[in-house]
Amino acid sequence: MKRHANRFLIEVDNLSLSYRIAHNQAKSLRETLINFAKRESILTHHTALDGVSFSLSEGETLAVLGRNGAGKSTLLKCLARVLPPTKGRVVTRGVVAPLIELGAGFHPDLTGRENAILYGTILGRSSRVMQTRIDDIAAWSGLGKFIDLPIRTYSSGMLGRLSFAVATDEAPDILMVDEVLSVGDAEFQGRSKARMETIMRESACMVLVTHNLALVRELATRAILIDNGKITASGNPDNVVKKYESSLES
Amino acid sequence: MEDGNLYDSEAQKVGFAPAIKELWERRELIKLLVNRDLSVRYRKSVIGIFWTMLNPLLTTIVLWFVFVELFGGRLPDNQQYAPFVLSGVLVLTFFNQGFSQAADSLTAAYGILSKVYVPPQTFAFSGSISNAVNFLFGCIALFVVSIFTGAGINPLAPIAILFVICMVFYVTGLGLIVSTIYVRFDDARNIVIVLLQLMTYLTPIFYPKTILSEPVRWVVNLNPLTSFLEVFRATFCNTGIATIFDWCYMFASSLLMFFVGIKVFTKKWPSLVAMLS
Numbered sequence: 001m002k003r004h005a006n007r008f009l010i011e012v013d014n015l016s017l018s019y020r021i022a023h024n025q026a027k028s029l030r031e032t033l034i035n036f037a038k039r040e041s042i043l044t045h046h047t048a049l050d051g052v053s054f055s056l057s058e059g060e061t062l063a064v065l066g067r068n069g070a071g072k073s074t075l076l077k078c079l080a081r082v083l084p085p086t087k088g089r090v091v092t093r094g095v096v097a098p099l100i101e102l103g104a105g106f107h108p109d110l111t112g113r114e115n116a117i118l119y120g121t122i123l124g125r126s127s128r129v130m131q132t133r134i135d136d137i138a139a140w141s142g143l144g145k146f147i148d149l150p151i152r153t154y155s156s157g158m159l160g161r162l163s164f165a166v167a168t169d170e171a172p173d174i175l176m177v178d179e180v181l182s183v184g185d186a187e188f189q190g191r192s193k194a195r196m197e198t199i200m201r202e203s204a205c206m207v208l209v210t211h212n213l214a215l216v217r218e219l220a221t222r223a224i225l226i227d228n229g230k231i232t233a234s235g236n237p238d239n240v241v242k243k244y245e246s247s248l249e250s
Numbered sequence: 251m252e253d254g255n256l257y258d259s260e261a262q263k264v265g266f267a268p269a270i271k272e273l274w275e276r277r278e279l280i281k282l283l284v285n286r287d288l289s290v291r292y293r294k295s296v297i298g299i300f301w302t303m304l305n306p307l308l309t310t311i312v313l314w315f316v317f318v319e320l321f322g323g324r325l326p327d328n329q330q331y332a333p334f335v336l337s338g339v340l341v342l343t344f345f346n347q348g349f350s351q352a353a354d355s356l357t358a359a360y361g362i363l364s365k366v367y368v369p370p371q372t373f374a375f376s377g378s379i380s381n382a383v384n385f386l387f388g389c390i391a392l393f394v395v396s397i398f399t400g401a402g403i404n405p406l407a408p409i410a411i412l413f414v415i416c417m418v419f420y421v422t423g424l425g426l427i428v429s430t431i432y433v434r435f436d437d438a439r440n441i442v443i444v445l446l447q448l449m450t451y452l453t454p455i456f457y458p459k460t461i462l463s464e465p466v467r468w469v470v471n472l473n474p475l476t477s478f479l480e481v482f483r484a485t486f487c488n489t490g491i492a493t494i495f496d497w498c499y500m501f502a503s504s505l506l507m508f509f510v511g512i513k514v515f516t517k518k519w520p521s522l523v524a525m526l527s
Contacts, residue, residue: 019524029435048524074524081257081367083520090259100365110286118282122368127278173255 007093009174009205010056010079014088017074017229018047048074050229051088056222058203061196063210063220063237065244071229072209076176079207094173094204097123099163108152112143112162115151119166133169141165142188157185164192171199175206193219213241257367264516266509272369279368283355283376288383302384303391306343310336310395313456326460330399333392334489338455340388341479344417346446348381352425357432364523370515371508374425378418385414389486396487403487410485416504417478423504423511430518433526453479474503 020043048071056062064072077083078090080098106115113134120130138147141161151159168175175196196219200206208220216223216237223240225233225247233243273280292298313335317323325331352374356363359373389410396403431438453475459467470476477499483490 017524019521021525027435028437029441030437032435077364077523078259080365081259082364083524084262085259088259090257092255092257094255096255096257096366098366100362106361107286114286118286121279121282122362122366127282 008055008057008091009093010054010207011091012052012054012079012088013090015049015052015075015078015085015090016047016087017049017071017078017083018045018086020044021046047229049078052226052229052231053088054224054231054234056205056207058205059200060221061200061206061208061219063208063216063223063240064226065213065216065223065240066226067248070226072226073178074229075226076178076207076209079174079176092174095124096174096176097167097172098176099167099178101159101163106151109150111149112147112151112154112158113138116147116162116166119163120169123167123172125170129170137162137165137169140169140191161188168192168195168199171202171204173204175199175204176209177206178209179211213245216241264513266505266512269369269371269508269512273371273375276369276372279372280376280379283373284380284383287351287376287380291380291384299387303388306336306339306388307391307395309339313339317456323457323461325458329458329489330396330401332399333396333401333487334458334483335456336392336395337483337487337489338453338479340385340392341417341475341482342450342453342455343388344381344385345421345475345478346450347384348378348417348421349424349428351377351381352422353377353428353432356425356429360433360526363519364526370519371422371426371512374422374429374511375418377425378421381421382414382418385417392487401487401489404485407486410482413478413482413485413500416500419508420474420478420504423507423509426511426515430515430522433522449473449475452476455479474499474507477503 052071052075054062064075066072074083076098078085079092080096081090081092100119106118110118116134116137117127117130120133121127134147138144141147141158141164143158143162146154146158147162151162154162177196193215196206206219208216210216220237222235223233223237224231225240225244227247232247233240291302310332314331317335318331323331325334355373355377356370359368362368363370363373393403428442431442452470452473454462454470459470459476462470477492477496480490480496481492481500484492484496
Protein backbone atom coordinates (compact mmCIF):
# COMPACT_ATOMS: atom_id res chain seq x y z
CA MET A 1 0.00 0.00 0.00
CA LYS A 2 1.42 3.33 -1.00
CA ARG A 3 1.05 6.24 1.31
CA HIS A 4 1.95 9.86 1.57
CA ALA A 5 5.10 10.25 3.58
CA ASN A 6 4.83 11.63 7.09
CA ARG A 7 1.13 11.47 7.18
CA PHE A 8 -0.44 10.97 10.56
CA LEU A 9 -2.64 7.90 10.79
CA ILE A 10 -4.05 9.02 14.12
CA GLU A 11 -4.53 12.59 15.24
CA VAL A 12 -6.03 13.25 18.63
CA ASP A 13 -6.46 16.89 19.50
CA ASN A 14 -7.49 18.00 22.98
CA LEU A 15 -9.82 15.03 23.37
CA SER A 16 -12.14 15.09 26.34
CA LEU A 17 -14.84 12.63 27.19
CA SER A 18 -17.24 13.02 30.04
CA TYR A 19 -20.57 11.50 30.83
CA ARG A 20 -23.20 11.63 33.50
CA ILE A 21 -23.24 8.77 35.90
CA ALA A 22 -25.88 8.02 38.49
CA HIS A 23 -24.40 7.67 41.94
CA ASN A 24 -25.90 4.28 42.68
CA GLN A 25 -26.15 3.24 39.05
CA ALA A 26 -29.37 1.26 39.17
CA LYS A 27 -29.59 -1.32 36.43
CA SER A 28 -33.36 -1.75 36.58
CA LEU A 29 -36.22 0.59 35.89
CA ARG A 30 -37.77 -0.33 39.23
CA GLU A 31 -34.69 0.68 41.20
CA THR A 32 -34.33 3.86 39.21
CA LEU A 33 -37.90 4.87 39.98
CA ILE A 34 -37.49 4.03 43.65
CA ASN A 35 -34.27 6.04 43.80
CA PHE A 36 -35.98 8.87 42.04
CA ALA A 37 -38.87 8.80 44.49
CA LYS A 38 -36.46 8.73 47.42
CA ARG A 39 -34.47 11.56 45.80
CA GLU A 40 -31.43 9.33 45.94
CA SER A 41 -30.32 9.49 42.38
CA ILE A 42 -27.46 11.92 42.35
CA LEU A 43 -26.03 12.48 38.92
CA THR A 44 -22.37 13.30 38.77
CA HIS A 45 -20.23 14.14 35.81
CA HIS A 46 -17.40 11.75 35.27
CA THR A 47 -14.51 12.87 33.12
CA ALA A 48 -12.88 9.79 31.62
CA LEU A 49 -10.51 11.68 29.33
CA ASP A 50 -9.35 15.22 29.79
CA GLY A 51 -7.49 17.16 27.11
CA VAL A 52 -5.63 14.24 25.54
CA SER A 53 -3.55 15.10 22.48
CA PHE A 54 -1.15 12.99 20.46
CA SER A 55 -0.59 11.87 16.91
CA LEU A 56 0.80 8.72 15.45
CA SER A 57 2.34 8.13 12.04
CA GLU A 58 3.04 4.97 10.12
CA GLY A 59 5.47 2.47 11.56
CA GLU A 60 4.94 3.70 15.09
CA THR A 61 3.71 1.70 18.04
CA LEU A 62 2.19 3.65 20.86
CA ALA A 63 1.95 2.02 24.26
CA VAL A 64 -0.72 3.40 26.54
CA LEU A 65 0.07 2.91 30.20
CA GLY A 66 -1.92 3.65 33.28
CA ARG A 67 -3.70 2.09 36.21
CA ASN A 68 -7.06 0.42 35.92
CA GLY A 69 -9.75 3.02 35.31
CA ALA A 70 -7.29 5.65 34.14
CA GLY A 71 -9.06 5.95 30.78
CA LYS A 72 -7.04 3.63 28.55
CA SER A 73 -9.94 1.58 27.24
CA THR A 74 -12.02 4.72 26.81
CA LEU A 75 -9.26 6.13 24.65
CA LEU A 76 -9.34 3.02 22.46
CA LYS A 77 -13.11 3.36 22.11
CA CYS A 78 -12.70 6.95 20.99
CA LEU A 79 -10.14 5.88 18.39
CA ALA A 80 -12.45 3.10 17.22
CA ARG A 81 -15.19 5.76 16.78
CA VAL A 82 -17.47 4.03 19.25
CA LEU A 83 -17.44 7.04 21.57
CA PRO A 84 -17.69 10.49 20.00
CA PRO A 85 -15.61 13.09 21.87
CA THR A 86 -17.36 15.45 24.26
CA LYS A 87 -14.73 18.02 23.33
CA GLY A 88 -11.80 17.98 20.93
CA ARG A 89 -11.25 15.98 17.82
CA VAL A 90 -10.22 12.50 16.70
CA VAL A 91 -9.09 11.75 13.16
CA THR A 92 -8.03 8.30 11.97
CA ARG A 93 -6.93 7.42 8.45
CA GLY A 94 -7.22 3.89 7.17
CA VAL A 95 -8.66 0.60 8.31
CA VAL A 96 -8.92 0.36 12.08
CA ALA A 97 -8.87 -3.13 13.52
CA PRO A 98 -9.52 -3.50 17.21
CA LEU A 99 -8.93 -6.89 18.77
CA ILE A 100 -12.25 -8.06 20.12
CA GLU A 101 -12.64 -10.95 22.50
CA LEU A 102 -14.53 -13.46 20.43
CA GLY A 103 -16.65 -14.22 23.47
CA ALA A 104 -18.89 -11.22 24.05
CA GLY A 105 -21.24 -10.43 21.20
CA PHE A 106 -20.51 -13.59 19.30
CA HIS A 107 -22.73 -16.61 19.14
CA PRO A 108 -21.50 -19.25 21.62
CA ASP A 109 -23.24 -22.08 19.74
CA LEU A 110 -21.70 -21.25 16.38
CA THR A 111 -18.35 -22.67 15.44
CA GLY A 112 -15.03 -20.86 15.55
CA ARG A 113 -15.10 -20.86 11.76
CA GLU A 114 -18.49 -19.13 11.55
CA ASN A 115 -17.64 -16.59 14.24
CA ALA A 116 -14.26 -15.82 12.72
CA ILE A 117 -15.90 -15.09 9.36
CA LEU A 118 -18.40 -12.85 11.13
CA TYR A 119 -15.61 -11.02 12.98
CA GLY A 120 -13.67 -10.44 9.76
CA THR A 121 -16.77 -9.14 8.03
CA ILE A 122 -17.48 -6.83 10.98
CA LEU A 123 -13.96 -5.43 10.53
CA GLY A 124 -15.07 -4.52 7.02
CA ARG A 125 -13.58 -7.38 5.02
CA SER A 126 -15.37 -9.21 2.29
CA SER A 127 -17.06 -12.33 3.63
CA ARG A 128 -16.11 -14.17 0.45
CA VAL A 129 -12.44 -13.42 1.03
CA MET A 130 -12.89 -14.51 4.64
CA GLN A 131 -14.25 -17.86 3.43
CA THR A 132 -11.06 -18.46 1.47
CA ARG A 133 -8.79 -17.24 4.26
CA ILE A 134 -10.39 -19.09 7.12
CA ASP A 135 -8.33 -22.27 6.78
CA ASP A 136 -5.08 -20.32 6.95
CA ILE A 137 -6.40 -18.36 9.90
CA ALA A 138 -7.32 -21.58 11.67
CA ALA A 139 -3.91 -23.05 10.95
CA TRP A 140 -2.09 -19.96 12.15
CA SER A 141 -4.08 -19.78 15.37
CA GLY A 142 -3.18 -23.41 15.99
CA LEU A 143 -6.75 -24.38 16.85
CA GLY A 144 -6.72 -27.54 14.76
CA LYS A 145 -10.05 -29.31 14.62
CA PHE A 146 -11.44 -27.00 17.30
CA ILE A 147 -12.18 -24.50 14.52
CA ASP A 148 -15.32 -26.50 13.70
CA LEU A 149 -16.55 -26.73 17.27
CA PRO A 150 -18.82 -24.20 18.98
CA ILE A 151 -16.83 -21.43 20.63
CA ARG A 152 -18.45 -22.15 23.99
CA THR A 153 -16.03 -25.10 24.14
CA TYR A 154 -13.00 -22.78 23.80
CA SER A 155 -10.70 -21.66 26.56
CA SER A 156 -10.00 -17.94 26.87
CA GLY A 157 -6.54 -18.56 25.42
CA MET A 158 -8.05 -20.16 22.32
CA LEU A 159 -10.51 -17.30 21.89
CA GLY A 160 -7.70 -14.79 22.15
CA ARG A 161 -5.59 -16.66 19.61
CA LEU A 162 -8.40 -16.87 17.08
CA SER A 163 -9.26 -13.23 17.62
CA PHE A 164 -5.67 -12.14 17.05
CA ALA A 165 -5.35 -14.37 14.00
CA VAL A 166 -8.43 -12.81 12.38
CA ALA A 167 -7.58 -9.20 13.22
CA THR A 168 -4.06 -9.46 11.84
CA ASP A 169 -4.77 -11.74 8.89
CA GLU A 170 -5.16 -8.76 6.62
CA ALA A 171 -2.76 -6.09 7.83
CA PRO A 172 -4.88 -3.16 9.05
CA ASP A 173 -3.64 0.42 8.96
CA ILE A 174 -4.30 0.87 12.64
CA LEU A 175 -4.17 -2.14 14.92
CA MET A 176 -5.50 -1.73 18.42
CA VAL A 177 -4.46 -4.31 20.95
CA ASP A 178 -6.02 -4.28 24.38
CA GLU A 179 -4.29 -6.70 26.75
CA VAL A 180 -4.91 -9.71 24.55
CA LEU A 181 -1.36 -10.96 24.25
CA SER A 182 -1.31 -12.20 27.80
CA VAL A 183 -3.20 -15.20 26.44
CA GLY A 184 -1.55 -18.05 24.68
CA ASP A 185 1.62 -19.91 25.42
CA ALA A 186 5.19 -18.72 24.89
CA GLU A 187 5.29 -20.14 21.37
CA PHE A 188 2.15 -18.27 20.36
CA GLN A 189 3.32 -15.07 22.00
CA GLY A 190 6.55 -15.25 20.02
CA ARG A 191 4.68 -15.72 16.76
CA SER A 192 2.20 -12.94 17.48
CA LYS A 193 5.04 -10.58 18.31
CA ALA A 194 6.69 -11.41 15.00
CA ARG A 195 3.42 -10.78 13.22
CA MET A 196 2.98 -7.40 14.86
CA GLU A 197 6.49 -6.43 13.83
CA THR A 198 5.63 -7.34 10.23
CA ILE A 199 2.54 -5.17 10.40
CA MET A 200 4.67 -2.30 11.67
CA ARG A 201 7.05 -2.74 8.76
CA GLU A 202 4.13 -2.61 6.35
CA SER A 203 3.80 1.02 7.46
CA ALA A 204 0.81 0.73 9.65
CA CYS A 205 0.62 1.84 13.24
CA MET A 206 -0.39 0.17 16.45
CA VAL A 207 -1.88 1.24 19.73
CA LEU A 208 -1.02 -1.13 22.54
CA VAL A 209 -2.78 -1.10 25.89
CA THR A 210 -1.08 -3.48 28.25
CA HIS A 211 0.33 -3.97 31.71
CA ASN A 212 3.08 -6.12 30.26
CA LEU A 213 5.97 -3.66 30.61
CA ALA A 214 8.53 -5.97 29.03
CA LEU A 215 6.39 -6.04 25.89
CA VAL A 216 6.16 -2.25 25.93
CA ARG A 217 9.95 -1.93 26.09
CA GLU A 218 10.29 -4.40 23.26
CA LEU A 219 7.64 -3.23 20.82
CA ALA A 220 6.69 0.36 21.52
CA THR A 221 8.37 3.25 19.78
CA ARG A 222 6.58 5.73 21.99
CA ALA A 223 4.52 5.62 25.16
CA ILE A 224 2.05 7.73 27.03
CA LEU A 225 1.04 7.46 30.64
CA ILE A 226 -2.54 8.28 31.50
CA ASP A 227 -3.68 9.11 34.98
CA ASN A 228 -7.23 10.21 35.73
CA GLY A 229 -7.88 10.87 32.06
CA LYS A 230 -4.86 13.15 31.60
CA ILE A 231 -1.55 12.43 29.91
CA THR A 232 1.05 12.72 32.66
CA ALA A 233 4.07 11.52 30.71
CA SER A 234 4.90 10.82 27.10
CA GLY A 235 7.85 10.06 24.91
CA ASN A 236 10.52 7.39 25.07
CA PRO A 237 9.00 4.08 26.27
CA ASP A 238 11.81 3.43 28.76
CA ASN A 239 11.32 6.76 30.48
CA VAL A 240 7.54 6.46 30.55
CA VAL A 241 7.73 2.91 31.90
CA LYS A 242 10.08 4.12 34.67
CA LYS A 243 7.70 6.93 35.52
CA TYR A 244 4.79 4.47 35.55
CA GLU A 245 6.65 2.09 37.84
CA SER A 246 7.51 4.86 40.26
CA SER A 247 3.91 6.05 40.23
CA LEU A 248 2.82 2.55 41.20
CA GLU A 249 5.15 2.55 44.17
CA SER A 250 4.02 5.88 45.53
CA MET B 251 -9.73 4.06 -0.52
CA GLU B 252 -8.11 6.46 1.94
CA ASP B 253 -11.19 8.64 1.91
CA GLY B 254 -13.46 5.67 2.50
CA ASN B 255 -11.68 4.87 5.72
CA LEU B 256 -11.24 8.37 7.02
CA TYR B 257 -12.85 9.06 10.35
CA ASP B 258 -13.12 12.61 11.55
CA SER B 259 -15.11 13.02 14.74
CA GLU B 260 -16.04 16.55 13.69
CA ALA B 261 -17.47 15.52 10.35
CA GLN B 262 -19.94 12.85 11.41
CA LYS B 263 -23.30 13.11 9.76
CA VAL B 264 -26.39 11.52 11.20
CA GLY B 265 -29.24 11.36 8.83
CA PHE B 266 -31.39 9.30 6.60
CA ALA B 267 -29.17 9.27 3.51
CA PRO B 268 -25.90 8.44 5.33
CA ALA B 269 -27.72 5.69 7.24
CA ILE B 270 -28.97 4.10 4.03
CA LYS B 271 -25.53 4.43 2.46
CA GLU B 272 -23.95 2.65 5.42
CA LEU B 273 -26.46 -0.17 5.11
CA TRP B 274 -25.53 -0.58 1.48
CA GLU B 275 -21.82 -0.60 2.31
CA ARG B 276 -22.41 -3.30 4.91
CA ARG B 277 -24.59 -5.49 2.71
CA GLU B 278 -22.25 -8.46 3.07
CA LEU B 279 -22.45 -8.32 6.83
CA ILE B 280 -26.25 -8.07 6.61
CA LYS B 281 -26.35 -11.12 4.37
CA LEU B 282 -24.18 -13.03 6.81
CA LEU B 283 -26.29 -12.07 9.81
CA VAL B 284 -29.55 -12.92 8.04
CA ASN B 285 -28.17 -16.29 6.93
CA ARG B 286 -27.06 -17.02 10.46
CA ASP B 287 -30.52 -16.16 11.80
CA LEU B 288 -32.35 -18.23 9.24
CA SER B 289 -30.13 -21.26 9.59
CA VAL B 290 -30.63 -21.19 13.36
CA ARG B 291 -34.39 -20.77 12.90
CA TYR B 292 -35.07 -23.31 10.16
CA ARG B 293 -32.17 -25.64 10.99
CA LYS B 294 -31.57 -25.77 7.25
CA SER B 295 -34.59 -27.97 6.65
CA VAL B 296 -37.94 -27.72 4.89
CA ILE B 297 -39.63 -29.06 8.01
CA GLY B 298 -38.18 -26.10 9.86
CA ILE B 299 -39.95 -23.77 7.45
CA PHE B 300 -43.27 -25.62 7.84
CA TRP B 301 -42.83 -25.53 11.56
CA THR B 302 -42.71 -21.72 11.60
CA MET B 303 -45.89 -21.67 9.50
CA LEU B 304 -47.66 -23.89 11.99
CA ASN B 305 -47.81 -21.24 14.68
CA PRO B 306 -49.79 -18.59 12.72
CA LEU B 307 -52.08 -21.32 11.34
CA LEU B 308 -52.89 -22.63 14.82
CA THR B 309 -53.44 -19.10 16.11
CA THR B 310 -55.82 -18.54 13.23
CA ILE B 311 -57.82 -21.64 14.13
CA VAL B 312 -58.07 -20.53 17.78
CA LEU B 313 -59.15 -17.01 16.84
CA TRP B 314 -61.63 -18.35 14.29
CA PHE B 315 -63.11 -20.62 16.96
CA VAL B 316 -63.39 -17.82 19.54
CA PHE B 317 -64.64 -15.10 17.23
CA VAL B 318 -66.89 -17.02 14.83
CA GLU B 319 -68.05 -20.03 16.85
CA LEU B 320 -68.17 -18.65 20.40
CA PHE B 321 -69.13 -15.04 19.73
CA GLY B 322 -70.96 -15.71 16.49
CA GLY B 323 -69.06 -12.88 14.86
CA ARG B 324 -69.36 -12.19 11.14
CA LEU B 325 -67.33 -10.00 8.83
CA PRO B 326 -69.14 -7.40 6.73
CA ASP B 327 -70.03 -8.33 3.11
CA ASN B 328 -69.81 -12.04 3.94
CA GLN B 329 -66.03 -11.97 3.83
CA GLN B 330 -64.13 -15.11 4.74
CA TYR B 331 -62.80 -15.01 8.27
CA ALA B 332 -59.81 -17.34 7.89
CA PRO B 333 -57.75 -15.30 5.38
CA PHE B 334 -58.78 -12.14 7.21
CA VAL B 335 -57.43 -13.27 10.54
CA LEU B 336 -54.42 -15.14 9.14
CA SER B 337 -53.23 -12.02 7.32
CA GLY B 338 -53.61 -10.15 10.59
CA VAL B 339 -51.69 -12.76 12.55
CA LEU B 340 -48.88 -12.80 9.98
CA VAL B 341 -48.51 -9.02 10.00
CA LEU B 342 -48.57 -8.95 13.75
CA THR B 343 -45.96 -11.71 14.05
CA PHE B 344 -43.78 -9.87 11.56
CA PHE B 345 -44.05 -6.74 13.67
CA ASN B 346 -43.66 -8.39 17.08
CA GLN B 347 -40.83 -10.75 16.30
CA GLY B 348 -39.17 -8.32 13.92
CA PHE B 349 -38.88 -5.53 16.40
CA SER B 350 -37.95 -7.70 19.36
CA GLN B 351 -35.30 -9.41 17.28
CA ALA B 352 -34.03 -6.06 16.06
CA ALA B 353 -33.78 -4.84 19.64
CA ASP B 354 -32.30 -8.09 20.93
CA SER B 355 -29.74 -8.30 18.14
CA LEU B 356 -28.36 -4.95 19.25
CA THR B 357 -28.24 -5.87 22.93
CA ALA B 358 -26.64 -9.20 22.03
CA ALA B 359 -24.05 -7.39 19.92
CA TYR B 360 -23.13 -5.11 22.81
CA GLY B 361 -19.72 -6.74 23.09
CA ILE B 362 -19.03 -5.90 19.45
CA LEU B 363 -20.67 -2.49 19.28
CA SER B 364 -18.79 -1.26 22.34
CA LYS B 365 -15.43 -2.15 20.78
CA VAL B 366 -15.67 -1.38 17.11
CA TYR B 367 -17.78 0.90 15.00
CA VAL B 368 -20.41 -0.97 13.03
CA PRO B 369 -23.36 1.07 11.82
CA PRO B 370 -25.86 0.01 14.49
CA GLN B 371 -28.73 -0.11 12.04
CA THR B 372 -26.96 -3.05 10.36
CA PHE B 373 -27.81 -5.38 13.23
CA ALA B 374 -31.36 -4.12 13.65
CA PHE B 375 -31.91 -4.22 9.89
CA SER B 376 -30.66 -7.81 9.65
CA GLY B 377 -33.04 -8.81 12.42
CA SER B 378 -35.99 -7.32 10.58
CA ILE B 379 -34.92 -8.76 7.23
CA SER B 380 -34.85 -12.30 8.57
CA ASN B 381 -38.36 -11.77 9.91
CA ALA B 382 -39.41 -10.45 6.53
CA VAL B 383 -38.23 -13.75 5.05
CA ASN B 384 -40.23 -15.57 7.67
CA PHE B 385 -43.24 -13.43 6.78
CA LEU B 386 -42.88 -14.29 3.09
CA PHE B 387 -42.97 -18.00 3.95
CA GLY B 388 -46.12 -17.26 5.93
CA CYS B 389 -47.60 -15.67 2.80
CA ILE B 390 -47.46 -19.09 1.14
CA ALA B 391 -49.76 -20.41 3.87
CA LEU B 392 -52.01 -17.39 3.42
CA PHE B 393 -52.07 -17.98 -0.32
CA VAL B 394 -53.26 -21.55 0.20
CA VAL B 395 -55.88 -20.52 2.77
CA SER B 396 -57.20 -17.71 0.54
CA ILE B 397 -57.60 -20.00 -2.44
CA PHE B 398 -59.11 -22.76 -0.32
CA THR B 399 -61.76 -20.54 1.30
CA GLY B 400 -62.62 -18.91 -2.02
CA ALA B 401 -61.50 -15.44 -0.97
CA GLY B 402 -58.99 -15.40 -3.80
CA ILE B 403 -55.76 -13.56 -4.35
CA ASN B 404 -55.50 -10.02 -5.63
CA PRO B 405 -53.78 -9.98 -9.05
CA LEU B 406 -51.82 -7.01 -7.68
CA ALA B 407 -50.48 -9.13 -4.81
CA PRO B 408 -46.78 -8.48 -5.65
CA ILE B 409 -47.38 -4.84 -4.67
CA ALA B 410 -47.54 -6.11 -1.10
CA ILE B 411 -43.73 -6.05 -1.24
CA LEU B 412 -44.04 -2.30 -0.58
CA PHE B 413 -45.69 -3.18 2.69
CA VAL B 414 -42.82 -5.55 3.52
CA ILE B 415 -40.20 -2.87 2.81
CA CYS B 416 -42.02 -0.30 4.94
CA MET B 417 -42.40 -2.76 7.78
CA VAL B 418 -38.68 -3.59 7.69
CA PHE B 419 -37.79 0.08 8.14
CA TYR B 420 -40.47 0.64 10.76
CA VAL B 421 -39.35 -2.34 12.81
CA THR B 422 -35.65 -1.42 12.44
CA GLY B 423 -36.29 2.06 13.80
CA LEU B 424 -38.39 0.82 16.67
CA GLY B 425 -35.80 -1.86 17.49
CA LEU B 426 -33.06 0.79 17.64
CA ILE B 427 -35.04 2.86 20.12
CA VAL B 428 -36.12 -0.05 22.29
CA SER B 429 -32.61 -1.57 22.41
CA THR B 430 -31.24 1.54 24.12
CA ILE B 431 -33.89 1.04 26.80
CA TYR B 432 -33.13 -2.69 27.06
CA VAL B 433 -29.41 -2.09 27.47
CA ARG B 434 -29.99 0.50 30.16
CA PHE B 435 -32.72 -1.26 32.14
CA ASP B 436 -32.86 -5.00 32.68
CA ASP B 437 -36.55 -5.01 33.54
CA ALA B 438 -37.82 -2.74 30.77
CA ARG B 439 -38.87 -5.80 28.76
CA ASN B 440 -41.93 -6.44 30.96
CA ILE B 441 -43.30 -2.99 30.29
CA VAL B 442 -42.56 -3.17 26.59
CA ILE B 443 -44.46 -6.48 26.39
CA VAL B 444 -47.55 -4.94 27.98
CA LEU B 445 -47.40 -1.96 25.61
CA LEU B 446 -47.11 -4.40 22.71
CA GLN B 447 -50.18 -6.22 23.89
CA LEU B 448 -52.12 -2.96 23.95
CA MET B 449 -50.93 -2.17 20.43
CA THR B 450 -52.03 -5.64 19.33
CA TYR B 451 -55.55 -5.18 20.65
CA LEU B 452 -55.74 -1.78 19.00
CA THR B 453 -55.05 -3.35 15.61
CA PRO B 454 -58.00 -4.93 13.77
CA ILE B 455 -56.46 -8.38 13.61
CA PHE B 456 -59.37 -10.57 14.60
CA TYR B 457 -62.21 -8.04 14.52
CA PRO B 458 -63.40 -5.80 11.68
CA LYS B 459 -63.18 -2.07 12.24
CA THR B 460 -66.94 -1.82 11.61
CA ILE B 461 -67.80 -3.26 15.04
CA LEU B 462 -66.00 -0.42 16.79
CA SER B 463 -67.66 2.69 18.17
CA GLU B 464 -66.50 6.03 16.85
CA PRO B 465 -63.93 7.11 19.49
CA VAL B 466 -62.31 3.65 19.60
CA ARG B 467 -62.19 3.43 15.84
CA TRP B 468 -60.41 6.77 15.81
CA VAL B 469 -57.73 5.44 18.16
CA VAL B 470 -57.38 2.24 16.11
CA ASN B 471 -56.95 4.29 12.94
CA LEU B 472 -54.26 6.32 14.65
CA ASN B 473 -52.27 3.13 15.28
CA PRO B 474 -49.79 2.88 12.37
CA LEU B 475 -50.07 -0.91 12.45
CA THR B 476 -53.69 -0.59 11.35
CA SER B 477 -52.64 1.15 8.17
CA PHE B 478 -49.87 -1.41 7.57
CA LEU B 479 -52.40 -4.20 7.99
CA GLU B 480 -55.06 -2.60 5.78
CA VAL B 481 -52.54 -2.08 2.99
CA PHE B 482 -51.37 -5.67 3.18
CA ARG B 483 -54.88 -7.09 3.27
CA ALA B 484 -56.08 -4.92 0.40
CA THR B 485 -53.12 -5.66 -1.85
CA PHE B 486 -52.62 -9.33 -1.11
CA CYS B 487 -55.95 -11.02 -0.53
CA ASN B 488 -58.84 -8.62 -0.96
CA THR B 489 -59.82 -8.74 2.70
CA GLY B 490 -59.47 -5.07 3.50
CA ILE B 491 -59.78 -1.60 2.10
CA ALA B 492 -56.68 0.56 2.01
CA THR B 493 -57.41 4.26 1.73
CA ILE B 494 -54.98 6.89 0.47
CA PHE B 495 -54.57 7.79 4.12
CA ASP B 496 -53.45 4.24 4.95
CA TRP B 497 -50.84 4.26 2.20
CA CYS B 498 -49.48 7.66 3.17
CA TYR B 499 -49.57 6.84 6.86
CA MET B 500 -47.65 3.60 6.26
CA PHE B 501 -44.91 5.28 4.22
CA ALA B 502 -44.64 8.28 6.52
CA SER B 503 -44.53 6.33 9.76
CA SER B 504 -41.95 3.83 8.51
CA LEU B 505 -39.59 6.54 7.27
CA LEU B 506 -40.10 8.59 10.40
CA MET B 507 -39.56 5.63 12.72
CA PHE B 508 -36.36 4.63 10.91
CA PHE B 509 -35.03 8.17 11.05
CA VAL B 510 -35.97 8.73 14.70
CA GLY B 511 -34.54 5.31 15.60
CA ILE B 512 -31.15 6.19 14.14
CA LYS B 513 -31.17 9.61 15.77
CA VAL B 514 -32.09 8.27 19.19
CA PHE B 515 -29.61 5.43 18.99
CA THR B 516 -26.73 7.64 17.85
CA LYS B 517 -27.46 10.02 20.70
CA LYS B 518 -27.99 7.45 23.46
CA TRP B 519 -25.61 4.64 22.59
CA PRO B 520 -22.25 6.35 23.33
CA SER B 521 -23.34 7.39 26.81
CA LEU B 522 -24.56 3.84 27.47
CA VAL B 523 -21.24 2.37 26.34
CA ALA B 524 -19.31 4.89 28.42
CA MET B 525 -21.50 4.26 31.45
CA LEU B 526 -21.70 0.49 31.35
CA SER B 527 -18.12 -0.43 30.63
